[in-house]
Amino acid sequence: MKKEGVTEISNQILIKIAGGVNYASDLAKKMGKSIPVMFRQLDELLSNGILTKQRSGKKVEYKINWEILSKNFAGFVEEEFKSSGEVISKLKLSFPNPKELQDIFESVFTTDYMQEIFKEMYKDIEYAGKVSYDYTKIKFNESINILMETFGTTSKEKEILKKVPKDKEKDFEKFIRASQTYSKMKREIDPKNKLKEKL
Numbered sequence: 001m002k003k004e005g006v007t008e009i010s011n012q013i014l015i016k017i018a019g020g021v022n023y024a025s026d027l028a029k030k031m032g033k034s035i036p037v038m039f040r041q042l043d044e045l046l047s048n049g050i051l052t053k054q055r056s057g058k059k060v061e062y063k064i065n066w067e068i069l070s071k072n073f074a075g076f077v078e079e080e081f082k083s084s085g086e087v088i089s090k091l092k093l094s095f096p097n098p099k100e101l102q103d104i105f106e107s108v109f110t111t112d113y114m115q116e117i118f119k120e121m122y123k124d125i126e127y128a129g130k131v132s133y134d135y136t137k138i139k140f141n142e143s144i145n146i147l148m149e150t151f152g153t154t155s156k157e158k159e160i161l162k163k164v165p166k167d168k169e170k171d172f173e174k175f176i177r178a179s180q181t182y183s184k185m186k187r188e189i190d191p192k193n194k195l196k197e198k199l
Helices: 008-018 024-031 035-047 066-083 085-090 098-109 112-131 140-152 157-163 166-189 191-197
Strands: 051-056 059-064
Touching: 008 024, 008 035, 008 059, 008 112, 008 140, 024 035, 024 059, 035 051, 066 085, 066 098, 066 140, 066 166, 085 166, 098 112, 098 166, 112 140, 140 166, 157 166, 166 191
Parallel strands: none
Antiparallel strands: 051 059
């Protein structure tokens, strides 16, 4: 997997594919790009392993490789935890070690439940982009923030655990705990919260 991971443009492609636009010609039309440019961008995601492709008649269908995507997610969250070590220590929070974090993300992202949640999130981001320009060029890290902070502030943990496979319950519990740590860390460093204290 290449180091650059998911770029802003790549994230826009993932949003479209998660929403059911799976063919290069359709993606090009939706994103206002030429087909050769679209193929180059799809090839980047294929070379990173984030997408897979499958021939369907004369067309090639592109799909998200959830295992690799989960590694990109985990890698970003791990870096966020590392860079915010001082804040985490101050708040007396704990987070999984890198290997455990990778295992948790891979476990939860390979479930139908999380894949559907992820797709719904991307659909909501796409809808928001029609209303607010800010969401038309949302970056991958911003997508991760939305997902982590949603799970980190949910009051529906029991309901979530009922919807996932029995053998994945413990990993989802760990994922929610990690999301809670992530959310608390983000709230602590959010400039808006700092500014409110000065009003």
